[in-house]
Amino acid sequence: MNQEGYAQYLKNDRNKPKTPRLQQLNTNLDGERKIQNNSIDGRAVVTSPQGLQHTPQFDNIQIFPTPMSYLPSSPIQGLGLSGIIPPAKQEKPSVYLPQTSEIHIKKRRDKVGALRNFELNEINNLNNQHKDSRNLDEVLKSEHRIVSELVPAPSISPQRISSLPTVGEDLEPLGLGTSSTKLDESSQISTDQKGIEINKFTDSNIDILEVFVPPQFDQTIKLNRIKQIGKGNFSVVELYQNLDQKPSNPNAKLVAVKKIIYPDNLFYLNHHGHNNELLSSFESSLTRELSVLQKLNHPCIIHLYGINNPIFLTDKTPLTTLLKQNNNMSNKEKPTVAGIPDCDIIISYCHGGDLLNALTECNGNLETQLVQRIFAELSLAVKYLHDNLIIHRDLKLENILLTCSLDEIKLKANNESERAHYLNTNIIQLTDFGLCKEIDNYDELCTARCGSEDYVSPEILMGVPYDGRLSDSWAMGVILYCLLEDRLPFDPPVNANIRQRRRATSHRIASFEWRWNKMKDINMVGKDIVNNTLTRKNKRWDINNIIESPFVTEVTKELTFI
Numbered sequence: 001m002n003q004e005g006y007a008q009y010l011k012n013d014r015n016k017p018k019t020p021r022l023q024q025l026n027t028n029l030d031g032e033r034k035i036q037n038n039s040i041d042g043r044a045v046v047t048s049p050q051g052l053q054h055t056p057q058f059d060n061i062q063i064f065p066t067p068m069s070y071l072p073s074s075p076i077q078g079l080g081l082s083g084i085i086p087p088a089k090q091e092k093p094s095v096y097l098p099q100t101s102e103i104h105i106k107k108r109r110d111k112v113g114a115l116r117n118f119e120l121n122e123i124n125n126l127n128n129q130h131k132d133s134r135n136l137d138e139v140l141k142s143e144h145r146i147v148s149e150l151v152p153a154p155s156i157s158p159q160r161i162s163s164l165p166t167v168g169e170d171l172e173p174l175g176l177g178t179s180s181t182k183l184d185e186s187s188q189i190s191t192d193q194k195g196i197e198i199n200k201f202t203d204s205n206i207d208i209l210e211v212f213v214p215p216q217f218d219q220t221i222k223l224n225r226i227k228q229i230g231k232g233n234f235s236v237v238e239l240y241q242n243l244d245q246k247p248s249n250p251n252a253k254l255v256a257v258k259k260i261i262y263p264d265n266l267f268y269l270n271h272h273g274h275n276n277e278l279l280s281s282f283e284s285s286l287t288r289e290l291s292v293l294q295k296l297n298h299p300c301i302i303h304l305y306g307i308n309n310p311i312f313l314t315d316k317t318p319l320t321t322l323l324k325q326n327n328n329m330s331n332k333e334k335p336t337v338a339g340i341p342d343c344d345i346i347i348s349y350c351h352g353g354d355l356l357n358a359l360t361e362c363n364g365n366l367e368t369q370l371v372q373r374i375f376a377e378l379s380l381a382v383k384y385l386h387d388n389l390i391i392h393r394d395l396k397l398e399n400i401l402l403t404c405s406l407d408e409i410k411l412k413a414n415n416e417s418e419r420a421h422y423l424n425t426n427i428i429q430l431t432d433f434g435l436c437k438e439i440d441n442y443d444e445l446c447t448a449r450c451g452s453e454d455y456v457s458p459e460i461l462m463g464v465p466y467d468g469r470l471s472d473s474w475a476m477g478v479i480l481y482c483l484l485e486d487r488l489p490f491d492p493p494v495n496a497n498i499r500q501r502r503r504a505t506s507h508r509i510a511s512f513e514w515r516w517n518k519m520k521d522i523n524m525v526g527k528d529i530v531n532n533t534l535t536r537k538n539k540r541w542d543i544n545n546i547i548e549s550p551f552v553t554e555v556t557k558e559l560t561f562i
């Protein structure tokens with residue numbers, strides 16, 4: 001059955017999904033098979049590690065990826081990695097270890113949303129499977145990344161940073177706004193009115209980081225911690241101030257430090273004393289992000305300003321190397337996390353926070369002009385990546401950061417005297433390259449099933465080799481739809497009945513089931529982009545089509561920073 005036929009098939013609810021997933025030969029994102037989209041009939045030719053070629057067919061596919069319900073943090077052995085619920089019909093292993101070739105869900109939802117998105121029987125399955133490990137309630141309580149409706153009440157997502165105050169607002173009371181300000185003498189942790197932990201301590205070296213800076217990463221600078229500004233599944237992000245009075249890069253006076261959180265069991269060794277799969281996949285994600293960040297130089301993409309230990313940039317397997325150096329290595333039963341240094345990545349600070357938060361804060365009421373500007377900058381960033389043979393694979397609202405608050409942006413946009421500056425500076429930066437992939441040529445297809453549930457393309461869901469650039473343009477369609485409609489395109493339709501609500505998001509994605517709501521009767525050029533990206537891959541616009549569309553060119557022709 002071909003993909004279109006399958007979508008039709010799914011439409012009939014009586015047909016229990018049993019569609020299969022292409023058997024994964026590798027489980028590591030780095031171990032994706034080399035696939036060229038070069039066969040005569042346009043079907044991908046897969047080259048197996050043994051050099052054998054075969055054309056993937058749906059008949060080969062063995063496990064259907066849906067219904068896809070995920071836990072933002074895995075309940076499995078407290079791994080702390082995104083987990084996937086094993087397909088119900090598979091023989092259940094006593095402990096299900098997530099495979100890196102499976103989708104990594106990195107989402108942010110309120111608890112209510114989280115529960116809404118779990119089928120009850122799946123919750124029961126999970127509870128049964130993980131009786132011995134963590135209780136599911138605990139897992140749900142600890143979640144912070146989920147998501148569906150775009151506007152959750154702040155009170156039900158306590159771990160979310162609901163806003164990021166501007167530098168001016170925020171630093172002045174802390175005495176950090178001007179260089180002449182006297183700093184507090186004592187260490188004191190307090191909480192500001194938005195619930196963000198603020199460390200007023202500035203007078204000793206416990207919050208001082210010494211980090212290595214580009215280009216050679218042989219010079220160091222000192223940074224002083226100000227406060228936590230964000231939290232991901234694998235990191236805590238904190239704001240630091242550069243203690244260098246005259247930093248070589250004037251934009252780097254305030255920086256964000258992404259402190260990687262190692263999952264609990266990362267450093268367990270298996271019975272043979274080898275590193276486990278979790279370590280190698282975690283490590284490959286980390287080094288992939290760093291190696292790509294080092295190469296990138298685009299105003300609309302986050303900048304790498306430094307690292308606390310150059311080994312993370314120079315060694316392809318830094319954690320394994322550090323582990324080998326660790327004395328505990330000899331004791332194979334014990335976790336050997338002790339002695340492994342933290343990984344702190346110093347990046348540009350975007351004080352407007354992420355776009356999902358910003359959108360939630362303004363109740364989704366973004367002026368079209370602003371939507372257009374944000375989307376145009378995102379298009380420039382993605383075009384730059386694709387031109388450089390890099391696929392992001394995790395484009396979503398949470399990974400688009402604003403360089404200043406929406407109010408500041410609006411002020412600049414509407415003030416004649418600020419207009420030149422507005423056109424000469426970027427307002428977004430794209431971040432989170434943990435799932436990105438460097439391809440060798442434009443015909444190379446990807447096989448790793450990764451991404452975030454609401455943004456993932458049908459071909460990734462189906463488990464067939466896919467053109468990563470087209471999956472990125474699908475995600476861009478989802479983003480633009482969100483900005484225009486203030487909801488996710490593949491959430492249950494507005495006024496959905498119970499049956500529609502129970503349908504998994506992935507089913508709607510696989511059958512291209514989305515429609516305009518707020519924008520239904522509004523005629524605007526931007527709708528073309530959504531119409532032509534949330535569609536079948538053979539008809540889908542790529543980044544060049546997007547960038548050439550009037551919705552984007554109207555903005556880009558005026559920008560002076562590119």
Ligand SMILES: Nc1ncnc2c1ncn2[C@@H]1O[C@H](COP(=O)(O)OP(=O)(O)OP(=O)(O)O)[C@@H](O)[C@H]1O
Pocket residue numbers: 106107145229230231232233234235236237256258302347348349350351353354398399401431432434
């Ligand atoms: N440079 C930055 N400036 C301001 N805020 C940031 C910055 N980087 C990250 N954040 C905030 O921290 C959050 C988590 O960051 P990030 O997505 O990089 O972490 P992560 O561990 O890769 O997340 P996940 O894997 O869960 O997607 C972001 O959504 C954003 O709110």
